[in-house]
Amino acid sequence: MQPGKLFIIAAPSGTGKSTIVNYLMKQGLNMHFSISLTTRAPRGKEKNGVEYFFTSVEDFRTHIANNDFIEYEEVYTGCFYGTLKSQVEKQIAQGQNVIFDVDVNGGINIKKHFGEEALSIFIMPPSIEALRKRLEKRGTDSPEVIDQRIARAEYEISQAPHFDKTVINDDLATAQSEVLELVKNFLYQ
Ligand code: ADP
Ligand code: 5GP
Numbered sequence: 001m002q003p004g005k006l007f008i009i010a011a012p013s014g015t016g017k018s019t020i021v022n023y024l025m026k027q028g029l030n031m032h033f034s035i036s037l038t039t040r041a042p043r044g045k046e047k048n049g050v051e052y053f054f055t056s057v058e059d060f061r062t063h064i065a066n067n068d069f070i071e072y073e074e075v076y077t078g079c080f081y082g083t084l085k086s087q088v089e090k091q092i093a094q095g096q097n098v099i100f101d102v103d104v105n106g107g108i109n110i111k112k113h114f115g116e117e118a119l120s121i122f123i124m125p126p127s128i129e130a131l132r133k134r135l136e137k138r139g140t141d142s143p144e145v146i147d148q149r150i151a152r153a154e155y156e157i158s159q160a161p162h163f164d165k166t167v168i169n170d171d172l173a174t175a176q177s178e179v180l181e182l183v184k185n186f187l188y189q
Contacts, residue, residue, distance in 0.1 A: 012153035
């Protein structure tokens with residue numbers, strides 16, 4: 001069996017990453033999410049081993065001490081998220097193409113770890129104003145949270161040069177076909 005390939009797709013919150021990743025998942029390309037370990041509690045219908053592996057802070061710290069992570073971060077105070085080496089290796093060995101849904105720093109670290117085995121794509125909003133409008137229209141975040149996300153977006157945009165490719169998500173259909181083209185080129189090169 002051919003080992004799977006790795007795709008890192010990162011973007012400031014509200015840019016349209018989930019929309020684009022959901023589109024990619026439906027293209028029959030054998031794409032699977034990397035399943036991270038987290039200390040946050042499951043939400044709604046989330047199941048252990050599907051969206052995440054859920055664990056305690058104590059167990060997470062043991063994994064840090066054992067050097068089990070490709071990367072990990074305290075994304076929110078007290079909430080740790082990390083990519084386990086063993087989990088990604090298992091998915092690649094099963095022939096899965098793996099998509100990483102991690103924050104921008106996590107994406108940069110995963111690319112450093114896998115080098116040429118991974119394609120990293122940064123999805124860029126057309127402007128900060130457009131990003132704010134998308135977050136407002138999505139209606140999932142309070143004005144304070146939107147302000148925090150916008151403040152962080154400026155730092156995240158400055159990190160775009162660390163990615164292999166950048167796609168601007170202005171017109172959604174155009175951005176989706178550009179990302180699909182990059183993914184197919186990497187899969188079949
Ligand atoms: P992210 O996963 O990056 O936080 P989402 O995929 O949730 O972002 O998209 C944020 C909002 O912007 C959603 O309401 C989505 O429908 C909308 N959106 C996505 N792409 C575009 C686009 N090109 N133009 C306008 N709205 C968009
Ligand atoms: P949520 O709690 O909403 O599922 O995720 C919160 C944030 O953590 C998102 O930005 C998500 O991309 C990020 N995240 C999830 N898993 C990982 C991981 O393994 N590493 C890093 N660095 N970020 C992660």
